[in-house]
Every structure is written in C-alpha cells, then in structure tokens.
Amino acid sequence: MAIELPEQIRIDYLSDEELTAAGVRLGMLRLDTIHPLVSGNKWFKLKKNIQAAQAAHAEALLTFGGAYSNHLLATAAAAQAAGMASIGIVRGQPGPGTWSDTLKDCHSLGMDLVFASREIYSRKYDDTYLAQLKEQYPRAWIIPEGGNNEAGRAGAAAITTYLPEDSTHVAVAIGTGTTFSGIRETLDPRIALLGFPAMKGGAYLEPELKQCLSGTRDNWQLCTDYHFGGFARHTETLITFMNMFYDRYQVPLDFVYTAKMMYGITEMIRNGIFPPGSHIIGIHTGGLQGNRSLGHLLHSAATGDD
Numbered sequence: 001m002a003i004e005l006p007e008q009i010r011i012d013y014l015s016d017e018e019l020t021a022a023g024v025r026l027g028m029l030r031l032d033t034i035h036p037l038v039s040g041n042k043w044f045k046l047k048k049n050i051q052a053a054q055a056a057h058a059e060a061l062l063t064f065g066g067a068y069s070n071h072l073l074a075t076a077a078a079a080q081a082a083g084m085a086s087i088g089i090v091r092g093q094p095g096p097g098t099w100s101d102t103l104k105d106c107h108s109l110g111m112d113l114v115f116a117s118r119e120i121y122s123r124k125y126d127d128t129y130l131a132q133l134k135e136q137y138p139r140a141w142i143i144p145e146g147g148n149n150e151a152g153r154a155g156a157a158a159i160t161t162y163l164p165e166d167s168t169h170v171a172v173a174i175g176t177g178t179t180f181s182g183i184r185e186t187l188d189p190r191i192a193l194l195g196f197p198a199m200k201g202g203a204y205l206e207p208e209l210k211q212c213l214s215g216t217r218d219n220w221q222l223c224t225d226y227h228f229g230g231f232a233r234h235t236e237t238l239i240t241f242m243n244m245f246y247d248r249y250q251v252p253l254d255f256v257y258t259a260k261m262m263y264g265i266t267e268m269i270r271n272g273i274f275p276p277g278s279h280i281i282g283i284h285t286g287g288l289q290g291n292r293s294l295g296h297l298l299h300s301a302a303t304g305d306d
C-alpha cells in the first residue's frame, strides 16, 4: 500500500510519583502516530490484506463496520492510497443517527457506503451472504469486520518488532482479537501479553482466542473488568480519566479501546499486580477519530486533534 510506515515508532514513557513508587516503567507504543486515518493497528491488519487483494487482481476492498468504525475509515483511506475502490457495508439504516463524521469521511475518500439492516449485517460471516456479495461485487476483495482474517493476524504480528526486548508485559485492547492473536504469535514467550476486551463479558473470547493459536503458548491472559458498561459505552469516570491522563502525560486516548486499557493498567499497578522492575508497554492502537462522537466532553487537546 502506498502509505508507508515511519522508520521509528516512538514509545512515550509515562512518568509520575505513583509509577516511581510502584517501581515499574510504563510506556506506550504510539501506533496512533502512523497515519491520521489508517491509524494504529489498522495499518498492520490492512497491509497484508491489500497485498493479497492486489495479488488476486482485485480492484476494490469490501468490508464491514458500524457508523463510527475505525476499521471502515482506515479501509477507505488505505484503499484510496493504494489506488483501489472501496465498499463499506454499514450496520444500520441511513439517518441522522448513522450519518456520522466517520461515514462522511469514508464517503469523501470515495467509499461506496451500503447500509444493511441489523438482521442482514449479522450475517457478515455467513457463507451464503458472502457468496451473494461476491456475485454483486465480483472485483472486490472481501475483508471481514475488523480485518479479522489470516492476513490481518499476520500483519498484526509485525507489531512485535517495535517492542523493546526487555519489556516484561505488553498490553493491547481487544475488539475482534485479531491484533491480540497476531502479536501473540510472534511475541517473545518470556513476555506476558495482556488483552483488554472493550466489550462486556469479554471472557467469551477466551476459547475463540485459544482456537486461533498455532502453537502452545500460554504467556497470555485477558483482563475483562475494564469494559465500562460495554462496547463503545462510556462513563463519567472514564472521561475524567481520559482528561486526567492527557493533562498528566500528554497522550490522547480513544474512549472505545485505549482509555479502558490504560485505566485497567494503572489500576492494576496501583493494586500491586505488577512486580517492581516490570517494564510494561501499552500499545496505542489509535482510534482517536472516534472521539469526535463525544462532542465537548474532552478537553480540546485530549481529542488528539492537535
């Protein structure tokens, strides 16, 4: 794809008395700085999908997402950069509630938006429905919701090359779990991988995540307590935390994924879960564009617009 990675991706170390007292180092791998639209983990998941699409002589990318989906927007931008068309199957009916800033951006990047009722959208993994789409869009390469396929996982596996060798814990937020699974394949088994599901009852992911593991690694676990009411839900506590986090460390977080994860990590540090000497890296998977749906709840700088 025409969007290239910068040579270095920086790690910002957070510093304050609390962390010093706990004897831990906490850094964030700033994948959010890769590109404003193809941000964070989305670049990695799309890269190999685009290579596969081009190898198959596809001319368009077709994928799925909700009205605020980071994946949908990243796909629209990456397709445009690669000189391909894009089609987005959007969950819901067109209307004031669905015509979001995200979809407006997708549209201006040339994405063809096709609204699907919740009933139809729920068939996104159904073979008959996919065959129908294939027939309707014969020149399109179909990428599952969230880039959740083999190419997506293989792409995400490359994220580990940007991690410090002496890290002891690596944390990543979980939507579909594609990024988590990819990282798990290549992460040094001496490093613990912590996954923070962004949805309620994230423990249901555990058997699924076990299944897509190729080897026998057990250096991973899910931290399922930090969903703040469910996927894309937020509470006053979370928003206050995001504003505090920005004021203290100058790192903007997105409310759907990375804020929940960082809240979890800082609480776990406070609870003494990490032994002194731990070197923790939280992966900043991007997604800041989604903060636009929060309106003015965030300090202006904490939106990541600056």
Ligand SMILES: *Cc1c(COP(=O)(O)O)cnc(C)c1O
Pocket (backbone or CB within 6 Å): 040, 041, 070, 071, 146, 173, 174, 175, 176, 177, 178, 179, 180, 254, 257, 258, 285, 286, 287, 288
């Ligand atoms: C999409 C996204 C995730 C989830 O990635 P999965 O590979 O689907 O688990 C995490 N963080 C951010 C900011 C995202 O946009």
